[in-house]
Amino acid sequence: MSVIQRHNINIVGNGSKTMVLAHGFGCDQIMWRFLTPEFEKDYRIVLFDYVGAGKSDLSAYNREKYATLHGYADDVLEIIDQTCDSPVIFVGHSVSSMIGVLAAIRKPGAFENLILVGPSPCYINDGDYIGGFNRADIDGLLQTLADNHLGWSKAMAPIIMKNEDRPELTAELAESFCRTDPEIAKQFARVTFLSDNRADLATLTVPSLILQCSQDSIAPDEVGDYVHHHVAQSTFVKMKAVGHCPHLSAPAETVQSIKRYLSAL
Amino acid sequence: MTGDSPREQAELPLEESAEDLYENAPCGYLSTTIDGRIVKVNRTLLDWLGYEAKDLLGGTRFVDLLTVGGRIYFETHFNLLLRIEQSVDEIALDIICKDGRILPTLINARQKRDATGEPVLNRFTIFNASERRKYERDLVAARDLLQTTLSSIGDGVVATDSEGRITFMNAEAERLSGWQENDARGRPIEEVLILQREDNHEKIENPVTHALRVGKVVGLANHTRLVGKDGRVIIVDDSASPMRDSNGEVIGGVLVFRDVTERRNIQRSLAEAQARAQQMIEELRRSNDDLSQFAAVASHDLRSPLSNIIQFAQLLDRRYGDGAAEEKQLTGVLIASARRMGELIEALLRYARVTSDGSIPSAPVDANAQLASAIQNLQSSIEKSHAVVTHDLLPSVLIDATHLSQIFQNLIGNAIHYRGLEAPRIHIGVADRGEMWLFSCADNGSGIAPEYQLQIFEPFKRLHGTDRPGSGIGLAICKKIVERFRGRIWVESEEGKGSTFFFTTLKAR
Numbered sequence: 052m053s054v055i056q057r058h059n060i061n062i063v064g065n066g067s068k069t070m071v072l073a074h075g076f077g078c079d080q081i082m083w084r085f086l087t088p089e090f091e092k093d094y095r096i097v098l099f100d101y102v103g104a105g106k107s108d109l110s111a112y113n114r115e116k117y118a119t120l121h122g123y124a125d126d127v128l129e130i131i132d133q134t135c136d137s138p139v140i141f142v143g144h145s146v147s148s149m150i151g152v153l154a155a156i157r158k159p160g161a162f163e164n165l166i167l168v169g170p171s172p173c174y175i176n177d178g179d180y181i182g183g184f185n186r187a188d189i190d191g192l193l194q195t196l197a198d199n200h201l202g203w204s205k206a207m208a209p210i211i212m213k214n215e216d217r218p219e220l221t222a223e224l225a226e227s228f229c230r231t232d233p234e235i236a237k238q239f240a241r242v243t244f245l246s247d248n249r250a251d252l253a254t255l256t257v258p259s260l261i262l263q264c265s266q267d268s269i270a271p272d273e274v275g276d277y278v279h280h281h282v283a284q285s286t287f288v289k290m291k292a293v294g295h296c297p298h299l300s301a302p303a304e305t306v307q308s309i310k311r312y313l314s315a316l
Numbered sequence: 317m318t319g320d321s322p323r324e325q326a327e328l329p330l331e332e333s334a335e336d337l338y339e340n341a342p343c344g345y346l347s348t349t350i351d352g353r354i355v356k357v358n359r360t361l362l363d364w365l366g367y368e369a370k371d372l373l374g375g376t377r378f379v380d381l382l383t384v385g386g387r388i389y390f391e392t393h394f395n396l397l398l399r400i401e402q403s404v405d406e407i408a409l410d411i412i413c414k415d416g417r418i419l420p421t422l423i424n425a426r427q428k429r430d431a432t433g434e435p436v437l438n439r440f441t442i443f444n445a446s447e448r449r450k451y452e453r454d455l456v457a458a459r460d461l462l463q464t465t466l467s468s469i470g471d472g473v474v475a476t477d478s479e480g481r482i483t484f485m486n487a488e489a490e491r492l493s494g495w496q497e498n499d500a501r502g503r504p505i506e507e508v509l510i511l512q513r514e515d516n517h518e519k520i521e522n523p524v525t526h527a528l529r530v531g532k533v534v535g536l537a538n539h540t541r542l543v544g545k546d547g548r549v550i551i552v553d554d555s556a557s558p559m560r561d562s563n564g565e566v567i568g569g570v571l572v573f574r575d576v577t578e579r580r581n582i583q584r585s586l587a588e589a590q591a592r593a594q595q596m597i598e599e600l601r602r603s604n605d606d607l608s609q610f611a612a613v614a615s616h617d618l619r620s621p622l623s624n625i626i627q628f629a630q631l632l633d634r635r636y637g638d639g640a641a642e643e644k645q646l647t648g649v650l651i652a653s654a655r656r657m658g659e660l661i662e663a664l665l666r667y668a669r670v671t672s673d674g675s676i677p678s679a680p681v682d683a684n685a686q687l688a689s690a691i692q693n694l695q696s697s698i699e700k701s702h703a704v705v706t707h708d709l710l711p712s713v714l715i716d717a718t719h720l721s722q723i724f725q726n727l728i729g730n731a732i733h734y735r736g737l738e739a740p741r742i743h744i745g746v747a748d749r750g751e752m753w754l755f756s757c758a759d760n761g762s763g764i765a766p767e768y769q770l771q772i773f774e775p776f777k778r779l780h781g782t783d784r785p786g787s788g789i790g791l792a793i794c795k796k797i798v799e800r801f802r803g804r805i806w807v808e809s810e811e812g813k814g815s816t817f818f819f820t821t822l823k824a825r
Contacts, residue, residue: 077392081400145392184384191385197456198408198449199389244388266351268379269391293351293377295391299399300350 054133058099058126059106062134064091068163069135071097073127075145075169076243077231079105082144085302089310097134102126103235112235120146120246124153131161138163140313145169145269145295146243152282153248155257164316165259166309169270169295170278173247180249181273189244193237200233252281259285260312262297262305269295286312344421344442350435352377352395361442366414378440383410383418394425398438402427408449411442420449472552474571475559480505480525483568492552492575494545505571514539514551523556524569531566533557542573551577611668615661622661626654660776663789667775670719670796680712680824681720683755687744690724694732701732707744711753714822719797724757726790727817731759736812752803752820763811773805794819 054060061080064070070090072083080098087096100107101123116122127150131139141162143151148170155162174182175189231239259282263275272289279287288308292301338345344361348354354372362369365381372381379387386409397404404425411419422445428437466473472489476482482505485497493500493509500508511520523534534556542552554573558566633647684707691698691705698705705728713720724744731742738760745756764772775792791805798805798819809815 075392077389078396082396084400184388188384188388191383192388193385195383195385195389195409198452199393266377268387293353294379294395296396296399299396 054129057102057108057111058130059108060130060134061098062095063087063098064094064096066092066094067137068094068140069097069137070094070140070142071099071127071131071135073141073143073147073151074100074104075143075147076239077236079107079231081105082296082299086142086298086306089302089306094140097130097139099130101239103239104231109232109235112232114238117235117238118242120150120153120242120248123150124157127151127154128158128161135161140164140166142166142309143168143170144298145171149246149248152255152259153251156251156254159256162257164313165255165257166262166312167259167278168262168298168305169264169267169275170261171270171274172249172252172278172281174244174269175247177247180277181271183269183271183274184244186245189241192240192244196233196236196240200236249277249281252278253283255282256284258316260309261285261287262308263287263289264292264294264297265290266293267295288312344440344444346378346440346442348378348438348440350427350438352379352438354378355437364413364419364444365411366417371414378438381411383412386410394423398425398427399435402429402435408445408452419444420446422448470574472571472573472575474500474505474509474524474573475568476505476524476528476570477568478528478566480522480528480569482508489573492544492550492573493542494548505569508545509571510543511552511554512541512543514541517541522571523554524571527556527558528566528569531558550575551580608668611664615665615668618661619658622654622658626651626658629654663776667789667793667796670793670800676714676801676822677716680714681717682712683710683720683746686717686721687724689721690728693721693725694728697729697732701735701740703732703735703740703742705742705744708746710744710746710755712824713753714824715797715801715803719801720821723794723797723819726794727757730790730817731757731761731815734761736760736762736814749820751823753823754818754820756816756818758814758816760814763813763815764807764809765811766809769807769809772807 059080064087072080072086074080074082079100083098087098090096102111102113102117103109113122116125127141131141131154138161141151141155141164143149143165145168148165148167149172151162151165151167152170152172155165171182173180174184176182176185261275261279261282263270263272267275275287275289279285290297290301290304290308292304294300297305339359341358341360344364345356345358346354346361347356354376357367357369357372362372379390382390390409394404394407394409404423407423407425409421409423411421413419422443424441424443426439427435428439430436466484466486467488469486470488472492473484473486474482474489475484481502482497482500485493485495485500490496495508505522505524509522511522512518513520520540527534538553540552540554542550544550552573553576554571556569556571559568559570561567629647629650633644633651636643636647687707687710697703728742728744732740741760743756743758745758747754747756773791773795776788795805798821802822803820805817805819807815807817
């Protein structure tokens with residue numbers, strides 16, 4: 052199984068520079084669908100699914116490898132190595148922003164910039180540090196995942212939404228959209244929300260842009276500030292966009308923020 | 317309705333209105349901006365949650381009403397799906413009421429777009445699902461328990477739908493068949509579990525297919541082999557039954573099977589060992605028969621030349637009888653030796669004639685009668701030696717009558733023969749030893765030294781050399797007879813005080 056198949060890699064657009072778009076917990080590469088049209092004229096865009104998400108190869112899932120975010124960072128480096136000849140612009144949403152940070156610490160030469168959308172190095176409150184959550188909250192998330200995985204057998208993809216009024220999405224697409232194997236989802240949730248990568252931030256040398264949303268209940272303002280203050284060469288942009296997914300709720304503002312940052316370099 | 321005319325019905329005012337339906341619908345309605353701020357909420361939901369409209373319409377976001385775990389799920393799953401699909405159905409989320417109570421709900425959502433296709437509004441329909449959600453958790457718990465149970469049991473279990481397509485395989489079934497449940501699910505069971513006859517490897521119908529066809533339990537199929545996905549073959553015992561729903565409709569089938577390869581191998585070796593043992597018994601019997609026959613023929617054929625030797629020796633003796641003393645002595649020795657040889661041949665013949673196969677007589681034999689017969693035969697030596705023979709009241713036994721008499725005769729005969737200084741006193745006793753009778757023959761004779769107590773049961777072993785008459789075959793014959801009838805014979809003896817011979821026989825039932 053090649054890396055391309057393992058991660059369902061899709062490459063679109065033209066440009067001398069490559070932009071790698073990394074989805075977060077709960078979805079797959081489809082979450083970038085409002086962003087890609089805005090960048091594909093100027094960039095070569097690499098889209099992929101993490102193992103366990105979307106149309107990735109579920110058989111490549113390995114509980115030991117993916118017990119920490121480093122397993123995912125290894126995959127990112129492998130994807131870049133297989134698809135790109137020059138340093139990339141890595142756009143990571145949510146947990147992927149930290150995966151990108153870990154990958155860029157490991158191999159700075161592979162990255163030109165990191166765009167961190169709603170990053171959090173640690174979701175759990177710890178002393179003076181405000182992550183926004185405690186352990187019981189994460190147990191609540193796992194229960195909610197379980198409640199919504201009802202009837203999902205191990206192999207069947209959940210078909211959460213019907214597709215009646217979106218004829219442009221093929222049935223095949225709908226079937227795989229944001230599908231995650233329940234067991235994998237559970238472990239990814241734990242790894243995402245219980246990891247603590249605060250100590251890694253200081254060792255990042257690749258310049259980065261932090262996009263902080265308004266009223267983000269997953270990555271609150273304090274967390275964005277924390278990242279900005281602990282990462283050298285970081286640019287902080289507070290967006291008007293509300294929630295945790297500005298690339299979906301406010302694609303225009305998100306595109307504009309990224310373009311402004313990239314053109315100022 | 318009784319008596320109401322259509323006209324009267326039409327005049328009743330219609331109580332339903334869109335506004336009233338919205339406010340008091342049997343479900344909660346809530347609308348938010350794309351950012352998630354609540355902009356409209358119905359009475360039903362407010363009542364459920366204990367809020368007033370003004371509490372929620374001042375900028376509260378829908379996610380703020382959710383539990384923290386639900387909020388993460390909403391932001392990482394629900395919202396994304398809604399933005400991309402404009403439509404999300406049946407998501408289970410918990411809403412926190414104003415007083416802190418938790419309202420378990422099921423939520424549907426639609427995204428409203430304007431003329432340019434831009435999303436402008438999210439609409440949520442919220443169903444109170446406290447009971448339903450509880451059932452669901454109970455169901456999941458029950459399913460998990462079932463799963464755990466099925467994966468823990470040692471038998472392979474495969475379930476199919478009514479078409480015979482696999483819906484479930486437990487861990488043991490995966491192990492035995494080499495298939496993974498994920499790969500097997502949805503495939504016809506006939507395609508996954510290849511069953512063949514053990515003898516000619518012909519494919520046989522899967523018991524599940526059979527059970528579905530006849531609607532009945534299909535019992536153990538004997539001599540079935542299962543060809544695994546990787547070609548590995550095992551012998552299986554299996555049974556299948558149709559699964560029925562509460563209406564009795566067949567909704568699927570279930571196959572239970574286990575690996576009996578090991579058991580079958582053991583059975584096979586056992587059968588082989590039995591056959592081998594049987595064969596050896598046959599050979600042994602044949603060789604015994606040959607031996608008996610040989611002994612009989614040999615001793616018979618030896619008798620006539622021997623008889624010639626004796627006759628010619630006697631002739632010599634008569635012819636030269638009045639000759640030199642030395643010649644007379646030589647012919648005497650010759651005749652005595654030849655006669656001794658004749659006796660030995662007779663004894664050998666008697667021993668060989670104990671050919672009984674040990675088959676138990678159909679009717680019990682009265683030991684008293686056989687003892688009496690033995691005493692009768694020994695009458696003259698009893699009288700000569702002034703022997704006194706006493707006995708207990710003897711039981712009936714399962715041993716051939718003639719042979720039993722032969723044993724008594726040999727034992728009593730020996731007791732007289734090897735008597736001590738006093739007149740022989742011989743007692744035949746009997747004791748109960750469970751399945752067996754224990755007979756004893758006690759005497760006051762010369763006794764037997766410990767080192768000879770085993771030897772005396774071997775043919776031609778004599779303790780007293782040739783100084784007393786006797787062939788040395790009597791006890792060997794007794795031993796042969798007793799053992800053929802599943803008994804044992806032995807002696808307990810003290811030199812100078814006497815001997816007691818014991819033997820056991822099967823009791824008559």
